[in-house]
Amino acid sequence: MAKQKILVTGGAGFIGSHLVRLLVNKYPDYQIVNLDALTYAGNLANLTDIEQKDNYTFVKGDIVDADFLDQLFAEQNFDGVIHLAAESHVDRSITDPMSFIKTNIIGTVNLLNAARKSWGDFEGKRFYHVSTDEVYGTLGETGLFTEETSYDPRSPYSASKASSDHLVRAYHHTYGMPIVISNCSNNYGPFQFPEKLLPLFINNIKHNKALPVYGDGKYTRDWLWVEDHATAIDVIYHEGKNGDTYNIGGHNEWKNIDIINLMIKIVDEQLGRPEGTSQKLITYVKDRAGHDRRYAIDATKVKDELGWMPSLQMEEGLTRTVKWYLENSEWMDNVTSGNYQQYYEQMYADRV
Ligand code: NAD
Numbered sequence: 001m002a003k004q005k006i007l008v009t010g011g012a013g014f015i016g017s018h019l020v021r022l023l024v025n026k027y028p029d030y031q032i033v034n035l036d037a038l039t040y041a042g043n044l045a046n047l048t049d050i051e052q053k054d055n056y057t058f059v060k061g062d063i064v065d066a067d068f069l070d071q072l073f074a075e076q077n078f079d080g081v082i083h084l085a086a087e088s089h090v091d092r093s094i095t096d097p098m099s100f101i102k103t104n105i106i107g108t109v110n111l112l113n114a115a116r117k118s119w120g121d122f123e124g125k126r127f128y129h130v131s132t133d134e135v136y137g138t139l140g141e142t143g144l145f146t147e148e149t150s151y152d153p154r155s156p157y158s159a160s161k162a163s164s165d166h167l168v169r170a171y172h173h174t175y176g177m178p179i180v181i182s183n184c185s186n187n188y189g190p191f192q193f194p195e196k197l198l199p200l201f202i203n204n205i206k207h208n209k210a211l212p213v214y215g216d217g218k219y220t221r222d223w224l225w226v227e228d229h230a231t232a233i234d235v236i237y238h239e240g241k242n243g244d245t246y247n248i249g250g251h252n253e254w255k256n257i258d259i260i261n262l263m264i265k266i267v268d269e270q271l272g273r274p275e276g277t278s279q280k281l282i283t284y285v286k287d288r289a290g291h292d293r294r295y296a297i298d299a300t301k302v303k304d305e306l307g308w309m310p311s312l313q314m315e316e317g318l319t320r321t322v323k324w325y326l327e328n329s330e331w332m333d334n335v336t337s338g339n340y341q342q343y344y345e346q347m348y349a350d351r352v
């Protein structure tokens with residue numbers, strides 16, 4: 001691989017930290033610059049094992065600040081951008097859509113503009129936008145999202161990601177910027193902020209707190225081990241076709257209540273509690289507004305064209321995930337102190 005300087009945005013978040021770790025360790029000749037605003041979801045504790053590496057630099061900054069980005073791009077000669085920085089939680093997008101518009105849409109355009117201004121004729125450059133399958137909307141009992149599925153976003157989060165996908169494609173068609181986009185299903189694994197289903201429930205089971213299951217619990221998600229997402233991004237960044245979109249998924253659909261039951265079993269087992277102890281914590285609560293019923297990805301294209309496939313089965317991945325959260329209680333205690341308590345109170349007070 002030719003030497004490269006890559007800007008990863010959102011590298012202190014959940015998926016970003018796994019990607020930065022992979023790139024820093026796999027490509028010692030590359031320079032990896034991690035730009036992150038360190039919002040509630042960004043945490044440098046996710047990167048302690050690589051922070052001293054020579055090929056890694058952290059820059060604190062906000063992608064909503066266009067002047068800051070222009071200056072950064074003028075100073076650094078980036079060969080590529082892998083853009084993950086975003087507001088990422090659907091429930092927060094329902095209570096505060098504007099912060100999603102700012103970061104996910106305006107922030108993405110600011111990045112595209114900064115890259116365009118500094119990249120001249122685009123020779124050897126690449127802008128990779130990391131996106132979600134939620135842009136496709138919701139599925140019924142059958143069918144899968146393919147790269148040809150029409151966009152039909154239904155939450156402020158997915159609408160903001162759809163909008164940023166469109167803008168990235170527009171910069172490709174209008175200005176000739178080399179781009180690639182991937183739309184991935186739900187990720188799980190270490191370092192995920194405990195607002196998302198799995199880490200929130202693992203933490204609640206540990207503390208014997210209610211497990212707030214939205215609606216009838218039969219909503220379906222297609223789960224992917226986060227390190228598999230990072231390897232997919234690596235392959236697509238290096239080998240994906242200019243201008244193309246790739247769907248990434250685990251071929252691993254679960255109804256929420258089924259994955260919750262499996263998780264309760266694994267957590268109880270690892271805590272040495274008798275089987276079924278934490279079943280009583282399941283609490284059906286008021287549904288999420290506009291809750292998408294089912295997501296499921298057809299990941300044939302990335303497999304056939306680039307040879308990528310998920311590596312881990314769910315039971316193994318979930319066992320590793322639970323083990324990580326239980327062994328890293330300091331990480332969990334740190335991120336659930338302070339503002340998290342207020343968030344939890346606001347989000348769940350009238351639900352549970
Ligand atoms: P996350 O919320 O854990 O991390 C987001 C990161 O972006 C944080 O480090 C945060 O500090 C940073 N950030 C937020 N606003 C910023 C700003 N204005 N300027 C600079 N940095 C900012 O999110 P995640 O789950 O790691 O998701 C990363 C990306 O992958 C997002 O674009 C998301 O839409 C996409 N995605 C996530 C999933 C999933 O299951 N989590 C699935 C598919 C796609």
Ligand code: TYD
Nearest residue numbers: 090186195196197198212213214219221256
């Ligand atoms: P989430 O982790 O928020 O991911 P997304 O909404 O992006 O798919 O939620 C996953 C599923 O779990 C979704 O169907 C909503 C449901 N859910 C609950 O039932 N209770 C909760 O407290 C949370 C956070 C999610």
